[in-house]
Each structure stands twice: as structure tokens, then as C-alpha cells.
Amino acid sequence: MARLINYYNDLSADYSTSKLVPNKLAIELLESAEVYISLRQETLPDISPEYSLTQIEQENKNWWPTHCEVFRQGRGDILVSEYTNNLVYFCADGPFYGRTAVIHREAHWWAMLTQPGVIMAWPIVMFNGEVVYSQWNCFDNVTKEVIARGNETILRRGHRGACYFKSGQLNFFSNVYASDELLHWLRR
Numbered sequence: 001m002a003r004l005i006n007y008y009n010d011l012s013a014d015y016s017t018s019k020l021v022p023n024k025l026a027i028e029l030l031e032s033a034e035v036y037i038s039l040r041q042e043t044l045p046d047i048s049p050e051y052s053l054t055q056i057e058q059e060n061k062n063w064w065p066t067h068c069e070v071f072r073q074g075r076g077d078i079l080v081s082e083y084t085n086n087l088v089y090f091c092a093d094g095p096f097y098g099r100t101a102v103i104h105r106e107a108h109w110w111a112m113l114t115q116p117g118v119i120m121a122w123p124i125v126m127f128n129g130e131v132v133y134s135q136w137n138c139f140d141n142v143t144k145e146v147i148a149r150g151n152e153t154i155l156r157r158g159h160r161g162a163c164y165f166k167s168g169q170l171n172f173f174s175n176v177y178a179s180d181e182l183l184h185w186l187r188r
Contacts (some may be wrong), residue, residue, distance in 0.1 A: 011065050013068070014069070017121050030070065059159045071114060083102065087163060087164055090103075120137070136148075154166050
């Protein structure tokens with residue numbers, strides 16, 4: 001039988017539970033997220049000996065904890081910047097083509113998943129070259145109920161290429177469209 005592992009053993013922070021990371025680390029991760037975004041090129045870089053899958057996978061491992069913290073902080077401005085302009089997103093009510101179309105749909109999900117009193121955790125995350133696969137849960141801090149859960153597969157060509165394909169399956173146990181108040185909170 002295969003042994004179970006902690007998927008965060010080699011990452012800079014563990015987001016497998018609803019436990020918050022120390023504030024100093026959270027700030028460092030947000031700063032790193034902005035650095036990674038500044039490295040994104042408008043044209044998807046080729047995979048080559050100079051930009052190998054090994055390097056891309058390591059960059060994705062470095063990026064993952066920043067992505068989780070950005071989500072927990074409700075930083076829609078950074079989430080938007082993690083995507084290429086030509087992003088393709090396959091999901092139950094998709095497909096969506098282009099960053100603008102994806103953002104318009106995802107804004108409702110982000111607002112619900114990052115609202116005050118809710119915390120998100122990603123117990124499973126796996127990497128293979130430019131592929132990042134995760135499973136996640138959102139918990140209500142008062143009732144301890146799971147309000148949403150799902151999984152997603154992201155193709156991210158490291159910091160230079162950013163996220164260019166995303167496929168997700170989401171189960172919400174509440175209204176899928178966020179109120180204007182929640183959307184305003186996310187855009188703060």
C-alpha cells in the first residue's frame with residue numbers, strides 16, 4: 001500500500017488545513033506573488049533547455065503558497081494578474097476564453113470563497129512540470145461547515161508563462177452568485 005504524504009513537505013508554507021500561516025510569512029508570500037507576476041511575459045515561453053520543465057515545476061512549487069495566501073487575503077488584483085490574456089478555463093458552466101471572460105465569472109466565486117468568516121484549505125497539491133493539480137475545501141469559521149469544495153488543474157508555464165489553462169470542478173453548498181456587498185469587499 002502506498003504511504004500517505006504531506007503534499008507541502010517541500011513548499012515554503014503549508015495550506016493543507018485551515019490554520020493560518022504566521023503574519024510575517026503571509027506578507028512575504030504576497031510580496032513574492034507580485035514579483036512572480038512581474039516576470040510574466042505576454043507570449044507563452046517555449047519549453048527548452050534554457051527554460052526546462054524542471055525549472056518550470058520548481059517555479060510552480062515556489063508560486064503555489066503565494067497563490068494560496070493571495071486567495072486567503074482576497075486579493076483579486078493579484079489573482080487576476082496570475083492569468084495570461086489568452087487563458088482558457090473549462091468548468092461546468094464554461095468554457096471561458098480570455099482573461100476578461102474568466103475574471104467576470106470567477107469574481108463571484110472568489111467573493112464567496114474569500115468572504116469574512118470563511119477560510120480555504122488545499123489538502124492536496126501535486127506538480128508535474130507545468131501541471132498543478134489541487135483539491136480544496138472552504139470552511140465557515142463559525143459553524144465549521146464545508147461551504148464549498150472542488151478540484152482544479154492548472155497549466156502554468158512557470159513565472160514567465162503564468163496560468164494559461166485551468167480546469168475546475170466546484171461544488172458550492174450555498175448561492176453561487178455573490179452579493180454586491182461581497183463583490184465590493186473583494187475589490188477593496
